[in-house]
Amino acid sequence: MKNLNTSSLTADFSFFKAAAVTNRFFKHHELLLFLEKLPAEFDRRIVGYSEENRSISLISWGKGPVKVFLWSQMHGDEATGTMALLDLMNFLRQESYQEEISYLNSHCTLYLMPMVNPDGAERFSRRNVLQIDLNRDFLKTVAKESEVLKKTASQLQPDYGFNLHDQNTLWSVENKNPKLAGPLPAALSFLAPAYNKQISLNNTRTKAMQVIAEIYRSLSPLLPGQIGRFDDEFEPRSFGDNFQASGIATVLLEAGGCKDDQEKQELRRFYFLAIAIGLQSIATHSFQTIPLKDYFSIPPNTKQIFHILIRNLQINGRIVSIGLNYKEYPVLAGTTTERIYFIDDIGDLDLWSAYQVHDSPSLNIIGKVKFDEMADFDLFNETQLILSFKKGILAVSH
DSSP states (O other), X not given: OOOXXXXXXXXXXXXXXXXXXXXXXXXXXXXXXXXXXXXXXSEEEEEEEOTTOOEEEEEEEOOOSEEEEEEEOSSTTOOXXXXXXXXXXXXXXXXXXXXXXXXXXHHEEEEEEOOSOHHHHHHTOSSOTTOOOGGGOTTTOOSHHHHHHHHHHHHHOOSEEEEEEEOOTTOEEOOOOTTSOSOEXXXXXXXXXXXXXXXXXOHHHHHHHHHHHHHHHHHTTTSTTOEEEOOOOOXXXXXXXXXXXXXXXXXXXXXXXXXXXXXXXXXXXXXXXXHHHHHHHHHHTGGGXXXXXXXXXXXXXEOOEEEEEEEEEEETTEEEEEEEEEXXXXXXXXXXXXXXXXXXXXXXXXXXXXXXXXXXXXXXXXXXXXXXXXXXXEEEETTEEEEEEETTEEEEEO
C-alpha cells in the first residue's frame, strides 16, 4: 500500500469535501440527505433513536478483519468530527486513491456513527434535550442516545475506536519551540484515554498512543506548534475511558481553533487528515514501529490564550494588559451563535497570546473596563477606532 501523502490529500481535499456542509450548524435532516445518497458499498442501518425520535445511523464499509468504530457529535455543538466523517465517506469513493482505498477495504471494516446527539445538534447545544452530557452518561446510561452508542459498541466489539469531539477554542499548546512567538491555539488535540485511576498502560492503550504518535508525526509539519496532548485524568463516566477499559484501542481527537476559521472549515481538513492517517496506520500496522516516547513528546495542552489581547494599556495610572474572551450563545433556532465578550483578566499577561493581539504605545481606551464583566468600551490607536464593544458585542473591529 502506498502511503497516503498529506500534501496530495490537502491539494485534493476540495474534490471530496462534503460541499453541502459549510458551517457548524447543519442539522439532522441535512445529514440524512447525505446518507441517503450513499452508494451500495456503504451499508446504512438505523440503530436507534434520540429522545426526540431522530434516527441514529450506523454506516459500515469495508471487508477487512480489523474493526474500527468512529463516532461523532456526542455533544451537539461539536460538529467538526461529523463534517470529517462525511468527507471521509466521499474520499472512500475517489478513484484517484484506488490503491490506498482498496487496501483499507480489504484490511479493515469501518463503522461510522455520525451525529450521536441529533437533538443537541438541532439546538446547537452541548447536551441532549434532557440536558444530559452524553459523555458523562456511560455508567447510568440515562439517555437514549447513550444507550444506542453503548449497545452498538458492545455488539460490534471493535478493535479500535475514534472518539471525535471539539474542544474549547481557548486551549493552547505548550510552546517548546523558541522560533514560535508564544503559545499558539490548539488546532488539534489528541488523547489515549486512561482506563483506570492509576492511568496505567496496557496493550490496548499503548496501541492507541502509537497510532496518535504516528498521526502527530505526519501532521505536525502542517500545524507547527498547534497540536497538543490532552490531559489524561481518568473520568469513570466517559465513553472513551470505558471503551479503552473494554479492550477498544481508543483515540480521542479534538478540534480546537485556528485564526480566522470560526466555522472550522479549515480545521475540518486537518481533522480529516488525522482520521485518514490513523486509519492507514491501523490498516498497515505501521504504528507498531513507533516508540511510545513519541506520544509523550507531544506537547501538552495549556490555557494561555485569549480571543483578544490588548497589551500595555494605562488604566488607573498603571500599565497593564487586558485579556478578553467570548462566550457563544445559540440564536435563531440554533442556526448561528451570538458572541458576548467578557474581560477575563487584567494585569501581567506577557506570557499569554491571542487570536487577535493589539499592542501599540498609542493605544487608549474610552469606556468601562471591569474584570469579569461584559466588555463595554472603545479602543483607539491615537484617533483611529480599533475595537468597539457595546454590552459585550463586538460592534467594530479593524
